[in-house]
Amino acid sequence: xxxxxxxxxxxxxxxxxxxxxxxxxxxxxxxxxxxxxxxxxxxxxxxxxxxxxxxxxxxxxxxxxxxxxxxxxxxxxxxxxxxxxxxxxxxxxxxxxxxxxxxxxxxxxxxxxxxxxxxxxxxxxxxxxxxxxxxxxxxxxxx
Amino acid sequence: xxxxxxxxxxxxxxxxxxxxxxxxxxxxxxxxxxxxxxxxxxxxxxxxxxxxxxxxxxxxxxxxxxxxxxxxxxxxxxxxxxxxxxxxxxxxxxxxxxxxxxxxxxxxxxxxxxxxxxxxxxxxxxxxxxxxxxxxxxxxxxxxxxxxxxxxxxxxxxxxxxxxxxxxxxxxxxxxxxxxxxxxxxxxxxxxxxxxxxxxxxxxxxxxxxxxxxxxxxxxxxxxxxxxxxxxxxxxxxxxxxxxxxxxxxxxxxxxxxxxxxxxxxxxxxxxxxxxxxxxxxxxxxxxxxxxxxxxxxxxxxxxxxxxxxxxxxxxxxxxxxxxxxxxxxxxxxxxxxxxxxxxxxxxxxxxxxxxxxxxxxxxxxxxxxxxxxxxxxxxxxxxxxxxxxxxxxxxxxxxxxxxxxxxxxxxxxxxxxxxxxxxxxxxxxxx
Numbered sequence: 173x174x175x176x177x178x179x180x181x182x183x184x185x186x187x188x189x190x191x192x193x194x195x196x197x198x199x200x201x202x203x204x205x206x207x208x209x210x211x212x213x214x215x216x217x218x219x220x221x222x223x224x225x226x227x228x229x230x231x232x233x234x235x236x237x238x239x240x241x242x243x244x245x246x247x248x249x250x251x252x253x254x255x256x257x258x259x260x261x262x263x264x265x266x267x268x269x270x271x272x273x274x275x276x277x278x279x280x281x282x283x284x285x286x287x288x289x290x291x292x293x294x295x296x297x298x299x300x301x302x303x304x305x306x307x308x309x310x311x312x313x314x315x
Numbered sequence: 316x317x318x319x320x321x322x323x324x325x326x327x328x329x330x331x332x333x334x335x336x337x338x339x340x341x342x343x344x345x346x347x348x349x350x351x352x353x354x355x356x357x358x359x360x361x362x363x364x365x366x367x368x369x370x371x372x373x374x375x376x377x378x379x380x381x382x383x384x385x386x387x388x389x390x391x392x393x394x395x396x397x398x399x400x401x402x403x404x405x406x407x408x409x410x411x412x413x414x415x416x417x418x419x420x421x422x423x424x425x426x427x428x429x430x431x432x433x434x435x436x437x438x439x440x441x442x443x444x445x446x447x448x449x450x451x452x453x454x455x456x457x458x459x460x461x462x463x464x465x466x467x468x469x470x471x472x473x474x475x476x477x478x479x480x481x482x483x484x485x486x487x488x489x490x491x492x493x494x495x496x497x498x499x500x501x502x503x504x505x506x507x508x509x510x511x512x513x514x515x516x517x518x519x520x521x522x523x524x525x526x527x528x529x530x531x532x533x534x535x536x537x538x539x540x541x542x543x544x545x546x547x548x549x550x551x552x553x554x555x556x557x558x559x560x561x562x563x564x565x566x567x568x569x570x571x572x573x574x575x576x577x578x579x580x581x582x583x584x585x586x587x588x589x590x591x592x593x594x595x596x597x598x599x600x601x602x603x604x605x606x607x608x609x610x611x612x613x614x615x616x617x618x619x620x621x622x623x624x625x626x627x628x629x630x631x632x633x634x635x636x637x638x639x640x641x642x643x644x645x646x647x648x649x650x651x652x653x654x655x656x657x658x659x660x661x662x663x664x665x666x667x668x669x670x671x672x673x674x675x676x677x678x679x680x681x682x683x684x685x686x687x688x689x690x691x692x693x694x695x696x697x698x699x700x701x702x703x704x705x706x707x708x709x710x711x712x713x714x715x716x717x718x719x720x721x722x723x724x725x726x727x728x729x730x731x732x733x734x735x736x737x738x739x740x741x742x743x744x745x746x747x
Contacts, residue, residue: 177697179695179696179697181690181695181702181725181727182727183725183726183727183730188727209699211699211702211703213724213725214690214702214724214725214726216697216698216699216702218697232692235727235728235729236727236728237690237691237692237695237727237728238692238695239692239695239696239697241696241697270698288697
């Protein structure tokens with residue numbers, strides 16, 4: 173089970189992030205989680221928003237380069253060792269975590285982390301088999 | 316004064332008689348031996364015999380760089396194939412180089428004018444000359460080499476690059492003169508400082524720098540840092556290579572070796588010949604070359620000519636230092652670069668019509684090229700790695716095609732300024 177994330181190309185330039193946030197705000201899109209991967213010259217902004225299709229459409233109208241892709245939302249127990257327990261699922265697999273970040277304000281009882289795996293399907297299955305709570309887009313955003 | 320050097324101090328009336336005779340011979344040869352020129356002269360309604368005075372050259376048609384490309388590789392050769400002894404080539408826009416051929420006599424002319432170039436800077440047969448230009452298809456290395464050898468110098472055929480080795484030889488061999496691009500020499504100065512070699516403590520006394528435009532500020536920097544005398548040399552492979560015009564001690568324009576390469580300045584838009592002192596496009600007619608004579612070849616370099624006698628006593632016409640070109644070709648670290656070359660690389664890599672911009676700067680006197688490329692939705696993925704791969708691939712292809720390293724910067728769509736729908740392709744900040 174995967175959810176969709178919006179990835180946006182950003183130049184390392186003053187005010188770019190603010191501009192994107194304003195476009196989404198004006199379009200009534202709430203940002204639920206975000207992370208920025210940056211290099212010396214450019215960055216990639218990754219967002220979980222209420223309506224990924226509508227958000228992508230409005231950004232494209234503003235000539236913003238973006239891309240929709242699949243990530244996995246997993247509940248992580250808010251106790252010591254909570255994250256370690258999730259990660260232990262992958263220790264002896266060939267599945268790599270490319271990056272991860274937290275949802276800012278989950279509507280679920282526990283924190284939710286977003287993971288990008290090298291193999292999202294296999295990762296989702298492994299997590300479910302280990303009894304982890306993997307969210308669908310609907311459950312996460314409306315739950 | 317050597318016999319060769321005396322040619323630079325010739326009586327102008329005698330020079331003009333010589334030029335007219337040589338020009339008439341050249342026009343006659345190309346008309347009879349090169350189908351391209353026969354057609355061009357016929358189309359323009361002129362015959363070689365119409366040249367009664369030097370000024371009559373204005374009636375004859377121009378030769379463009381595209382004419383060389385359209386007759387690639389040997390279509391403009393006026394000699395028998397058996398008489399060709401050398402072939403050089405320079406980088407072209409579409410991967411096809413511009414080819415130039417030489418007979419034995421042409422190599423002699425080239426050596427002579429390159430030799431006179433070096434003599435104008437005070438080089439003698441007691442000097443040890445290190446050639447830091449690339450050898451090979453590029454005319455810089457061999458041109459400087461032959462000129463220095465003709466003068467009787469001890470020539471070190473070092474070639475380009477290998478900065479520390481260059482410095483080692485300057486120090487250990489007691490090199491007294493270097494020939495290379497100005498930006499490369501400035502790089503040598505920086506590396507020398509880093510490794511603790513004081514160039515003032517070596518025997519180096521002269522530098523001949525060319526193949527790319529450079530400024531008085533760079534000359535001052537070189538002189539200040541090293542104590543050597545720095546001379547500008549001008550040339551282009553289509554005409555012969557380095558040694559078309561030379562700087563003298565007066566540093567007040569470059570003396571054109573007009574007994575071999577006849578210069579004109581024209582209005583690049585109308586083609587009209589401009590008066591002495593007026594700025595315009597530099598045009599050359601080779602009047603002694605055998606293998607590939609060119610009539611009114613448009614260099615795209617913007618300059619002006621002055622016939623006033625120089626403080627050094629030379630009577631040869633002087634051309635102003637070239638600061639810019641009339642088309643968008645750039646010379647970066649001595650290498651010709653057209654924006655269209657970059658465009659073709661991006662098109663091949665990305666598969667889409669690219670928006671890009673070339674920004675040329677001079678960091679610590681070394682030319683730096685930045686290529687800004689707008690990221691398109693087609694190439695964008697979620698991964699940093701993907702974009703870095705794209706950037707590295709573009710960099711590698713550019714390096715492969717034009718031979719220089721460029722910094723590739725990925726930018727957002729719409730960030731490259733467009734004027735009338737067309738992006739401004741080149742921002743050259745070197746002379747600002």
